[in-house]
Amino acid sequence: MVQARENPVYPYRRSPDQDGEQPAHHPVIVVGAGPIGLSAAIDLALHDVDNVLLDEDDTVSIGSRAICFAKRTLEIFDRLGCGQRMVDKGVTWNLGRVFFRENEVYRFDLLPEAGHQRPAFINLQQYFVEEYLVDRARALEGTEVRWKNRVTAVEPGESAVHLTVETPDGPYAMTCDYLIVADGARSPVRHMLGFKSEGQVFQDRFLIADVVMKADFPPERWFWFDPPFHEGQSTLLHRQSENVWRIDFQLGWDADPEEEKRPERVIPRIRAMLGEDAEFELEWVSVYTFQCRRMESFRPLPRVFFAGDAAHQVSPFGARGANSGIQDTDNLVWKLAAVLGGRAPESLLASYDAERIPAADENILNSTRSTDFISPKGEVSRSFRDATLMLAERYPFARRLVNSGRLSVPSVLSGSPLNTPDRDPFGGRMVPGAPCADAPVRLAGGPDWLLNHLGGEFTGVYFLGAEPGMPKADGEALDALERGGIPIRWVFVGQGGDEGGQVLVDAEGLAHERYDARAGTFYLIRPDQHVAARWRGVERDAVVEALTRATGGVAVASTPRRAGDGNATSRHRAASRPAG
Amino acid sequence: METQHLDIELRLDRPDDFYEALVDMHRGLDEAQSRLVNAKLILLLSNQVGDLAVLREAMAVAREDVLGPDSETELPPQP
Numbered sequence: 001m002v003q004a005r006e007n008p009v010y011p012y013r014r015s016p017d018q019d020g021e022q023p024a025h026h027p028v029i030v031v032g033a034g035p036i037g038l039s040a041a042i043d044l045a046l047h048d049v050d051n052v053l054l055d056e057d058d059t060v061s062i063g064s065r066a067i068c069f070a071k072r073t074l075e076i077f078d079r080l081g082c083g084q085r086m087v088d089k090g091v092t093w094n095l096g097r098v099f100f101r102e103n104e105v106y107r108f109d110l111l112p113e114a115g116h117q118r119p120a121f122i123n124l125q126q127y128f129v130e131e132y133l134v135d136r137a138r139a140l141e142g143t144e145v146r147w148k149n150r151v152t153a154v155e156p157g158e159s160a161v162h163l164t165v166e167t168p169d170g171p172y173a174m175t176c177d178y179l180i181v182a183d184g185a186r187s188p189v190r191h192m193l194g195f196k197s198e199g200q201v202f203q204d205r206f207l208i209a210d211v212v213m214k215a216d217f218p219p220e221r222w223f224w225f226d227p228p229f230h231e232g233q234s235t236l237l238h239r240q241s242e243n244v245w246r247i248d249f250q251l252g253w254d255a256d257p258e259e260e261k262r263p264e265r266v267i268p269r270i271r272a273m274l275g276e277d278a279e280f281e282l283e284w285v286s287v288y289t290f291q292c293r294r295m296e297s298f299r300p301l302p303r304v305f306f307a308g309d310a311a312h313q314v315s316p317f318g319a320r321g322a323n324s325g326i327q328d329t330d331n332l333v334w335k336l337a338a339v340l341g342g343r344a345p346e347s348l349l350a351s352y353d354a355e356r357i358p359a360a361d362e363n364i365l366n367s368t369r370s371t372d373f374i375s376p377k378g379e380v381s382r383s384f385r386d387a388t389l390m391l392a393e394r395y396p397f398a399r400r401l402v403n404s405g406r407l408s409v410p411s412v413l414s415g416s417p418l419n420t421p422d423r424d425p426f427g428g429r430m431v432p433g434a435p436c437a438d439a440p441v442r443l444a445g446g447p448d449w450l451l452n453h454l455g456g457e458f459t460g461v462y463f464l465g466a467e468p469g470m471p472k473a474d475g476e477a478l479d480a481l482e483r484g485g486i487p488i489r490w491v492f493v494g495q496g497g498d499e500g501g502q503v504l505v506d507a508e509g510l511a512h513e514r515y516d517a518r519a520g521t522f523y524l525i526r527p528d529q530h531v532a533a534r535w536r537g538v539e540r541d542a543v544v545e546a547l548t549r550a551t552g553g554v555a556v557a558s559t560p561r562r563a564g565d566g567n568a569t570s571r572h573r574a575a576s577r578p579a580g
Numbered sequence: 581m582e583t584q585h586l587d588i589e590l591r592l593d594r595p596d597d598f599y600e601a602l603v604d605m606h607r608g609l610d611e612a613q614s615r616l617v618n619a620k621l622i623l624l625l626s627n628q629v630g631d632l633a634v635l636r637e638a639m640a641v642a643r644e645d646v647l648g649p650d651s652e653t654e655l656p657p658q659p
C-alpha cells in the first residue's frame with residue numbers, strides 16, 4: 001500500500017586507510033552524511049581542506065523528513081556549487097495561508113520585495129537534497145564519502161582525535177586534527193563522548209504523510225486550525241517535487257502511533273480532506289513527537305565540533321532544523337580552514353559557540369512558541385489560541401499573533417566577538433553580524449547577483465556610488481592593504497554606466513539601498529557572507545584591525561599580517577580596480 | 581507590588597458603568613464561552629495598550645496573591 005521511493009545506493013568501497021600499519025591521519029573527519037555533514041565536507045573541500053566523510057548507511061534520507069529549504073540555505077548551496085540544481089528541482093514558494101475552521105484568517109508573504117536571486121523557500125524532499133549534495137561532493141577532489149563506515153569509538157587526544165570505524169570488512173582506525181560530528185538527533189558520537197542534548201518534548205503527536213497525487217493547489221504553505229475535515233486539530237499541506245504532497249495531521253497526545261500509521265486509518269483522513277474521489281498513493285507515513293533541545297556547548301572538546309541535529313533539535317514548524325544546521329557548517333568551515341591554513345589563531349574556533357549557541361536558542365525559542373500555539377497546553381491556552389484566530393478573521397492586529405510556524409531566517413550574529421562595531425553612522429539592516437542581502441547587479445553587460453561575488457574568503461566591498469572611480473586616498477589605502485598581504489578579495493559596486501569592466505553595476509540602485517551605501521562606503525564581508533565591519537571610507541589600520549578581530553585575533557591597530565599568506569581559496573578571481 | 585509602567589491610579593471615566601458592562605458581557609454564556617470572551621477582550625485591550633513593559637507589569641500584578649500570601653508573585657523569568 002505504501003510505495004516508498006527507490007533511493008540511490010552508494011556502494012561500500014575499501015579504502016587504503018584500512019590497510020595501513022598506522023592509523024591514517026586527515027585534517028578533518030566528518031561523521032554523518034546527512035545534509036549537514038555533506039555540506040561540511042563540500043565546504044571543506046572548497047576551502048582546500050582534505051577531509052573524509054563517514055556514514056554508517058549507503059543511501060540518502062529515507063521517508064518523510066525535511067522539505068522546506070530556506071533562501072539562506074539556497075544561497076549557501078550556491079556558494080557550495082549546487083544551488084541551481086536544487087531550485088530547478090524544487091517547488092518555489094513565498095506565500096503562506098492560515099485557515100481557521102472554514103475561513104482564511106491570515107496570509108503572509110515571506111519575500112515581499114523583488115530583487116533577490118533566490119525565493120523565500122523551495123520545497124524539495126530531503127532525499128533529493130542529499131543526493132545532489134552527494135553528487136557535488138563526489139565531483140570534488142578534497143573530500144571522500146565512505147559509506148557503510150560506522151564510527152564506533154572516539155578518543156579525543158591532546159594533538160589529535162582517534163576514531164574507530166566499523167565496516168563490512170571489519171574495523172579500522174584513523175586520526176584527525178578536528179572532528180565534525182553531524183550524526184543526527186540520536187548522535188551516537190555524542191553518547192560515546194558522554195555529552196547530552198537537553199530540552200523539552202512536546203506532548204503531541206503528528207501524522208506525517210507523503211502522498212503522490214495530481215492536484216492543482218497552488219505552491220503555497222496551507223495551514224488549518226480546527227478544519228471541518230480534521231476537527232479540533234491542525235493540518236498542514238505542502239507541495240513537493242514530482243507531485244508528492246506533504247500532509248501533517250495533528251493527532252493529540254493520546255493517539256496510538258502504531259495504529260495511526262496503518263493505511264486503513266490514514267487513507268480516510270486524507271479522503272476527508274481532499275474529497276471522497278481523490279486519487280492518491282501513499283509514499284511514506286510516520287508518526288512523530290517533536291522536541292526542542294540543544295547541547296550546552298557545540299564544541300565541548302577543543303577538537304570536536306557538533307553541528308545540525310546532533311547539536312540541537314527543533315520541531316519542524318518553521319523549518320528550522322536542516323536550515324539552521326547548514327548555517328552551522330557555513331559558520332564553522334571557514335574558521336577551521338583559516339586555522340588549519342595558519343591564517344588565524346586557534347582562538348577563532350571559540351567563536352563557533354559564541355555565534356551558533358545564540359542562533360540555536362533563537363531557533364528553539366521560535367519553534368517552542370509555534371508549538372505552544374499549535375498544541376496549546378490546557379484550556380486557558382486554548383481559549384487564547386482560539387480567541388486569536390477568531391479575532392484574526394476580522395481584525396488585522398490579531399493576525400500577527402497567529403503562529404503556525406515562524407519560518408527559518410538566518411540569525412544575525414549581533415553579539416559576536418568577531419564583529420567590529422560601527423564607528424560611522426549607518427542605517428538599514430546590514431549591521432555587523434548580519435547575513436548579506438542579495439541585490440541584482442550587472443557584470444560585463446550581463447545580469448548577475450551581488451551574493452555570487454561575496455564569500456568563500458574575506459571580501460572587501462567598495463561602493464562607488466555614481467562616481468566613475470575612487471578618491472585617491474581610498475585607492476592608496478587599498479594599495480597599502482594589498483601590499484601588506486592582506487588576504488581580501490576586492491569587489492567594486494558602482495552605479496555608473498560602465499558595463500564593460502570588472503565593476504558590478506548596481507543598475508537598479510538596490511545594492512546601495514540595502515547596504516545604505518554611498519560613494520566611499522566600504523564593507524568587510526566574512527567568508528560565510530556575514531558582515532564583519534563597515535565604514536564610510538577605507539582606512540588601512542581600521543580594516544586591518546577589523547580583519548584581525550574577525551579572525552579571532554586580538555585586534556591591535558597597525559598589526560601588519562604576514563606577507564604571502566595568500567587567499568583562502570583559489571576559486572575566486574580578484575576584480576581589477578577602477579582607476580580614480 | 582511597586583509598579584513603574586502600569587498606572588494604578590483610577591483612569592476609568594465611569595467606573596460603575598464599566599463594571600456593570602464587564603459583568604454583562606458574560607450574560608448567557610457558559611464557562612467555556614466566557615473564557616473565550618475574556619481571552620478576546622484581553623487581546624483587544626493588550627493591543628490597545630501596546631507597550632510590553634506595561635503589559636508585563638499588569639500580568640505580574642494580576643498574579644499577585646493568587647497563589648496564596650507567601651508565594652512568588654513575579655512572572656517566570658523571560659527566556
Ligand SMILES: Cc1cc2nc3c(=O)[nH]c(=O)nc-3n(C[C@H](O)[C@H](O)[C@H](O)COP(=O)(O)OP(=O)(O)OC[C@H]3O[C@@H](n4cnc5c(N)ncnc54)[C@H](O)[C@@H]3O)c2cc1C
Pocket residue numbers: 031032033034035036037054055056057061064065066067068069126149150151152182183184185187188189208288307308309310316319320321322323324325
Ligand atoms: C517530519 C519532519 C519534517 C522536517 N521538515 C524540515 C524542513 O522542512 N526543513 C528543515 O530545515 N528541517 C526539517 N526537518 C529537520 C531535518 O530533517 C533535520 O534537521 C536534518 O535531517 C538534520 O540533518 P543532520 O545532517 O544533522 O542529521 P541527519 O539527517 O539525521 O543525518 C545523520 C547521518 O549520520 C549518520 N550516522 C549516524 N550515526 C553514525 C555513526 N555512528 N557513524 C557514521 N554515521 C552515522 C546517519 O546514517 C545519517 O546519515 C524535519 C524533520 C522531520 C522529522
